[in-house]
Amino acid sequence: MSEQRRAEIAESLREVRERVDAACRAAGRRPDEVELLAVTKTFPAADAALLADLGQAAFAENREQEARGKVAEFASLRPESSARWHMVGQLQRNKARSVVRWADVVESVDSTRLAEALQRATANAIAAGERTAPLDVLIQVGLDDAAGRGGCPPTDVPVLAAEITRHSDLRLRGVMAVAPLGGDPDVAFGTLSKIAQHLREDYPEAVDMSAGMSGDLESAVAHGSTRVRVGTALLGGRRLISP
Numbered sequence: 001m002s003e004q005r006r007a008e009i010a011e012s013l014r015e016v017r018e019r020v021d022a023a024c025r026a027a028g029r030r031p032d033e034v035e036l037l038a039v040t041k042t043f044p045a046a047d048a049a050l051l052a053d054l055g056q057a058a059f060a061e062n063r064e065q066e067a068r069g070k071v072a073e074f075a076s077l078r079p080e081s082s083a084r085w086h087m088v089g090q091l092q093r094n095k096a097r098s099v100v101r102w103a104d105v106v107e108s109v110d111s112t113r114l115a116e117a118l119q120r121a122t123a124n125a126i127a128a129g130e131r132t133a134p135l136d137v138l139i140q141v142g143l144d145d146a147a148g149r150g151g152c153p154p155t156d157v158p159v160l161a162a163e164i165t166r167h168s169d170l171r172l173r174g175v176m177a178v179a180p181l182g183g184d185p186d187v188a189f190g191t192l193s194k195i196a197q198h199l200r201e202d203y204p205e206a207v208d209m210s211a212g213m214s215g216d217l218e219s220a221v222a223h224g225s226t227r228v229r230v231g232t233a234l235l236g237g238r239r240l241i242s243p
Ligand SMILES: *Cc1c(COP(=O)(O)O)cnc(C)c1O
Pocket: 039, 041, 062, 088, 089, 178, 213, 214, 215, 229, 230, 231, 232, 233
């Protein structure tokens, strides 16, 4: 079973890397300009371990509660691994303490109150010896008007960026977005790309644009994405889980 899973994952990883490389070539970009983030939500730590064996270095989760146990299990499966973990899902402020214990990057910061909670939690975690590094964060930009999908309105990005950079234990690294369901990803990623460029002018270290998933990574890379977040195309379809 595990051998079969390993072969399956090896094949999809090869295919996804090829898609990213082809998208880079089509856009006249170097393949090393785009990082592949493996989204392991709903899949077991064992799958992340297989991916790590194949050279995959960065992983993402979208539910704090699911992630904390999985990251711990991954660490016991692959104690030598230096894998990095990203939180990409909506995050409640009361989960800040827990998320900073396992996440290297939180990509879903969409309010000044969440930024404050993460600053406090990171400072406490550093003081308690639970982490050593400041927390890398991205501003999640909401590209549609639909409520509940998270993301800061584009017009609020400058204010949120200014707030984040006031916090001594947060490092603003760029922006993240999910293309609106049913919308044209080229339009969404074109908008995100402009927002990312403006942010870089004010904050030169905010270089990242995290955009593109299994279904739209080519469009995201064409618009300058520096990190694609891929789940389904790597690990297969997810069963629906209750919220
Ligand atoms: C699930 C998820 C992904 C990956 O989506 P796929 O379509 O499975 O590749 C990317 N980003 C976020 C924020 C997600 O929640």
